[in-house]
Amino acid sequence: MRTTLKTIAKATGFSINTVSRVLRNDTRISNETSVLIKSKAEELGYIPDALASSMRNPRTKTIGVISADLSNPFFSEVIKGIEEKAEESGYQMLMGNNEESEEKEKHLVKLFLSRKVEGFIIMPSHGKGSSLYDFYAALPVPYIFAGRYIDGLENHSVLHNDEEGEKSVFEYLLSAGHRNILYLSGPEHISNTFDRDMGMRKAYENHSIAPDSRYIFHLPGHPEDGYQAVNTAINKGLPFTAIACFNDILAMGAMKSLQENDLSVPRDVEVIGYDNLLFSQFMQPSLSTVDVPKHRLGYVAMEILENHINNPDLDFRTENLPVRLIFRDSTQER
């Protein structure tokens, strides 16, 4: 039989309530009793039942974290940031993967609500044209979208300035004289793609140039996608002198293709990634990229969520973290 408060109460002769209060360090208990009960609890290997406790005490100290892909190094950095702050604040994480499906995402949110999470941090699968607006708007607990947003719910997001980031990439490339820039963009249903495309367009606009749609690829974002896209461009005889990538992983594939086609980076082609994943500085040549504060993104998301949990009337507002273009060896500028 499991040791419960009742067991300890019987063993010590005190009431269940007194035992409960001792173990919660509640007041109005003599020191003698407290020591006695605590030692008995220890002796019996008492493990508190957090679920039973949550029945009277609505604070479950649990949050739900839903990511697009647990194995993606971008998300895992973000999740580590969340975990760090959650740990500091005494929260536990229920975790799930939406597999880039809105249905799955909704299902997970419901499941987690059932477990009485006090809030959510979500990396939504679909942002642009999401069908989940109504669903989220009606959620009974606070929620923060990390790194992405859902149309109409922007104020629930912690973002990293995607538009500014991609704009700085294209400002650099266009100013350096490039006129044939391959742009390996991301999936169209996520907000980041939309914002970065916008940044790209603004940079072209600043230079009074119209972007050429033949140079823009919308890709899922895996290494093979980058590899194939560059192969395709080369095979079609599309001339280019620079490649801007939606993420470092695409850049990894792109560089592989360039290498196989005997194109030198950065002499023949300059390449710029996005995200600044750990490995990008160790690539050969090391990858110029836009640094996204992934760990901080997670940490801040949890900070904000905690704020809203403790303060249900607080208004939500978009947080936008700064990004920074980092020059390494895959560009001429250093």
Next chain:
Amino acid sequence: MRTTLKTIAKATGFSINTVSRVLRNDTRISNETSVLIKSKAEELGYIPDALASSMRNPRTKTIGVISADLSNPFFSEVIKGIEEKAEESGYQMLMGNNEESEEKEKHLVKLFLSRKVEGFIIMPSHGKGSSLYDFYAALPVPYIFAGRYIDGLENHSVLHNDEEGEKSVFEYLLSAGHRNILYLSGPEHISNTFDRDMGMRKAYENHSIAPDSRYIFHLPGHPEDGYQAVNTAINKGLPFTAIACFNDILAMGAMKSLQENDLSVPRDVEVIGYDNLLFSQFMQPSLSTVDVPKHRLGYVAMEILENHINNPDLDFRTENLPVRLIFRDSTQER
């Protein structure tokens, strides 16, 4: 006010119990009643309280997952495997990070027990000389160690044949004639280091050669460690013609150092990693490495755990997944 079974009972005129049975699709309910109650539940936006339910029904359908480092791509692949099988079996994951500390690990296990997890999958921080043997041996729920083991609890582990894997690396290198092999090994407190070192030694033994301890480095396993270790070897004038690494991440750092020192891979130095992370095939040159079935490791761990949960009398036994040396461009052999 939250909608509970009571709310629905009042709204429909049936008893709480009847409502409960309808929503659990229990028997002995007329179809008419069932439809009525279900539609009312839907209408009122009823969200079942899984915690309250767990008070009577001991199946919480939750497991605890504790990893050494959430942001490490090796672990995140494993976790994805766990998540996939967990999802299939209807389990949710409570997740935490032991930060390579046994104290933190123990704390997390207790916390999760409090939440009534039905079992654990743990990537323990310390395996060799762990102080947690007694603690784990007394755990009241089944637990599986993924990818590592704790001395005396080997039967709770799903492993990948570390000894065989590293042995195959050294068999290749020694057979190819290398006699000065830098071995960038891992942290001494984890079982993988111990087993791979053993594999290395067996290969040397097969060739009747005594390994030279000046060539063996025990490192934490970050890219900088590999980078520094190779720099150090070069600066000390230690001659070498091959590098075997405890993981791909070390190899990444090692290759960077070789590159900076104008040593060609694989012509001057052959390099072999371990783990076969996604990016290793995209490195320049692509990295020869030992493939570890990371996703499968997680998936199998969850399969086994579920088995033990459903079958408490089942004996634990070590599972050892096969590994395979993959030749790419960082070795002469292809």
Next chain:
DNA sequence: AATATTTGAATTAACGTTAATCTTGACATA
């Protein structure tokens, strides 16, 4: 017609905890 079975549901008692309200005895105060 008397009895047994079946169906559909209500009642009751938990699960382990916590919060609110009582109780008791010791001591202090006027």
Next chain:
DNA sequence: TATGTCAAGATTAACGTTAATTCAAATATT
């Protein structure tokens, strides 16, 4: 002495479920 205060603890009633038991009416069986 009568009354008040306080400390230390006990009692009771929840929280939202589920399982076991009970009940009443309808139907079937002899």
